[in-house]
Amino acid sequence: MLWQLYTSFRPSAVLTGGGRGGWTLEHYEQLLNGDPPFLTYLLNSGIVGLSSTALTLLLAIPCAYALSRMQAHRARNISVAVAAAAAFPAVLLFLALLEVARDFHLANNLLALSLPYAGLCLPLAILLLQAAFRDIPVELEEAALMEGMSLWQRLRWVLLPLMAPAISSAALLIFIFCWNEYPIALTWLSQADRLTLAPAIARIAGSSIFTVPYGAFAAATVLGSAPLLLIMLVFQRQIISGLTQGAIKG
Amino acid sequence: MLWQLYTSFRPSAVLTGGGRGGWTLEHYEQLLNGDPPFLTYLLNSGIVGLSSTALTLLLAIPCAYALSRMQAHRARNISVAVAAAAAFPAVLLFLALLEVARDFHLANNLLALSLPYAGLCLPLAILLLQAAFRDIPVELEEAALMEGMSLWQRLRWVLLPLMAPAISSAALLIFIFCWNEYPIALTWLSQADRLTLAPAIARIAGSSIFTVPYGAFAAATVLGSAPLLLIMLVFQRQIISGLTQGAIKG
């Protein structure tokens, strides 16, 4: 990582072996002024990441809640099925997905890309959230029930606030997955200005490994991972408060 | 999935649009008699998956144990760092990894491939196992300590048996990741008889999406996911017994 940071600030000539040189921003300039500019990719990845995360959580929370409140025996069987789905190799779905994209004219549609992403993340998200729901004592919900709260009120005021740490980490995992996902993005997106980060960087790296523009690649790597690190820092407080809350409860 | 199963048994002529036809095993024959035969890929993926899983667990269990027994404050900071590492986009490491492979002559070495895989899986495995270790009451370990058990004996007889469900699911996740991993395998492996499943299937699919040999691809998909489903079925009992154990403990 540090080496990438270093590489990204060195002139091309130095990197390919010839001569010595100072520091440079040429790779960053090149990237940011490219056509389309690199920021487009970041934005695209952000859109896909956010919409996928939102969609996944929207579907996963009710499922996880239902599973956690079901009879132990039935819930267990469903959980195993969900786990099996989570284990299904995503690579093997590419082609089928591609046909879906073509048939429904979803290619190059960033929001549509969140459909397969949500599908892929859903099983894991359900399992994570189900475990978290199970950790909330049933008595808490029963107390709310006795107080006359509706299902929605119980979720809104009692369950979801207590789930915040679990939901944050699930959201983070989903977002990171979408941010980094490569094969599906590669096949669904072809228009240059619709590319997400991973295929864009791969395009910079070129098709053959012997003609890689090291500097530009390193700069792209740095720019591509910076937002993630930023999110990690923002979420860090969330995660820590989540951990602390758990400690007090225990 | 079912559609893939169906496709894999239909003759090529039918699939590309011309005429009607019966069932066929031609795609499977083609695959299994190819050069190298398809079983080689399965075997390669198996080797990589098993060695990566073993390596990851070997490293993750001591780390997770140490973290779970540390003071809450220090452990929390380290956990956040580990989580940050888990979030680092793997795609951005490809190039660096490739150079490592070249410099240390590790390309086309299946066991060496488990090094980056273990590296990628390690953070998540540590976090998973750390949570499981924390769920084991400290008093259990203290009781073992009072009985005069050494660290190794406590792990072997008390902690690891109780961790079995968590370790199983972590192992399963790691194995599935390695089985399906595509970009690193693509860059590290070039010899045809050393390919793992994902790049092998991609190679069958061909470089352009318009010349896909559907039948062969579907057959490869079926063959490639069958072992995973098999493992899921084997592990299912483990997972269920794990869930049951948890229920009794609670």
Add this chain to the structure above:
Amino acid sequence: MTSSSPARTGLVLSQLCRRVGQQTLIDNLSLEVAPGDILALLGPSGCGKSTTLRCIAGLDRASSGSIELAGKEITGRPPAERNVAMVFQSYALYPHLSVRKNLSLGLELRRVPPAEIEEDVERVLALLQLEACRERKPAELSGGQRQRVALARALLRKPALFLLDEPMSNLDAQLREDLRGELRGILRSTGAPVVYVTHDQHEAMGLADRIAVLKAGELQQLGAAAELYRNPQNQFVASFLGSPSINLLPLHPGALVGLRPEHLEVMEASRPLAPEQAALNAQREHLEWLGDRVISHWRVQGTSVKVLSDAQSRSAALAQSHDGPLQLRWTREHELHFEQASGRRIR
């Protein structure tokens, strides 16, 4: 002091049953609790007392029978419509909310005017001496404070019935005793019927007007503490109430004679026996000091017998001394006879 005449305006359970699979958790239970009356459901764990409470609350479904509250049948109604407040064993406070918010949330969601909520919450906080922890989270409270917040939340509802599920079991023994009187006073002041579940006989006796002793889902006996203690209808009730528990001696074929430890007296075997008394020779085992009283343990005809005496009494002195053969003596009118097979009280 005790208003044990059940009015139709309180809680009435009629032939309540709950079965899950093959198991009968509540077996044909009929009870009445008048407004202002505190009824304790007492029994060992698994006796169905918590299940009964949950059925009344609507958290568990009754298999048959009916539950009536304030003259209305509520058997099949959802918990929210029953106008019943419950204090849970774990208190079930919302851990992410402050004490004040814990109290007001339910009212806010039912669209009670904010000024009214404010006033009610302050009144209850003052009543339970919780003003100082108004803004604290449940995790920052002591066990006793948490219990009071849970109670406050129940009081705020002004419900037609209070249900309490072992609200003291997470507190220290000392605190438990101190809070008993306070809790009793507060519950009394509401004027609503109260059902109080506990496995602790002292708590039941100290708090409740009447006690229903349950075993395996069946009502064993219902009455005031003194009545259950003096006149138990079967061996289970006799053994469950009283500490140390009653001595059961196989003095007659097919029957057990129950003798309360405080009704036994230690005496030199050489001393004459009064006509209304009976006696057994006993071997001393050991002594337990309980402050002002002493439990002495004896071996009588192969069974272990406990005697409870005042620390200053002659019995205690004899139990400590080491000379001469000793007898345990009692007045025959204190004997409780039980049929050995059924445990039913004979006389």
Add this chain to the structure above:
Amino acid sequence: MTSSSPARTGLVLSQLCRRVGQQTLIDNLSLEVAPGDILALLGPSGCGKSTTLRCIAGLDRASSGSIELAGKEITGRPPAERNVAMVFQSYALYPHLSVRKNLSLGLELRRVPPAEIEEDVERVLALLQLEACRERKPAELSGGQRQRVALARALLRKPALFLLDEPMSNLDAQLREDLRGELRGILRSTGAPVVYVTHDQHEAMGLADRIAVLKAGELQQLGAAAELYRNPQNQFVASFLGSPSINLLPLHPGALVGLRPEHLEVMEASRPLAPEQAALNAQREHLEWLGDRVISHWRVQGTSVKVLSDAQSRSAALAQSHDGPLQLRWTREHELHFEQASGRRIR
């Protein structure tokens, strides 16, 4: 009966301290426990009793002071080398192993010959009546059985010292009382010193030969149950022992007078007062029936006072009747005087 002369062959704590950060958890604690002696560490939660036990076990580190066992200094030694067995509050049974394996695992790992293990395990299983659950997992056992398995595991070690951390607190009240005598007998029979941690005064009084009362890490008083009860050295000990707890009345400036509830008598105000007696006018509040005894609650000069009387006594009858002004009377020799500021016993 009680061998309270501490021998150098037992456990000796000298000026033991444990500090964590700013907090002093154990403050200069010195204790001796002779072989065959049962010492109870009694106090409210957070008084340092469990920490003391963990320091003796080696699970927590002492900040200063020394721990000696059987004549050897063990202060800095790891738990495994101390030859000490501990029964945990949660029992800490290995959930994945059968009862038999729970018992034998420790011995197997220390390479005791299998025949010897077999014999010892069977002996202990028989002693604790656990033969029937030999092959069961801990989750399939009742609370009482789990406690016995934990005890059996400790006994098998034949240690130089037994430590028990609230081993009864997860059991029903009734079971707790029944097991007290059994546990006492088994611990006695080992001949090793025993340190027993509890917050329950009845348990401490019923089980232990001597009781050490702790508060905020400091030893308040050490002695036999009867001694602590009759002659408490400060207000904390006086309040902590006894149930219901002692009444504290501000009868003299700067001092509180402690009166045990059982030393108070209810009397008509009109009756003459004996010269050795004192009296206060009292307002009746309510009654609690405890089987053979009654607690009556009174209001005296603005404070609440409890009186404990036999259910058949004149006091109980007067407390129930509703006519005439009543007094509480007591003999002056029963008064315990405490300095109001320090809580120290004055006379």
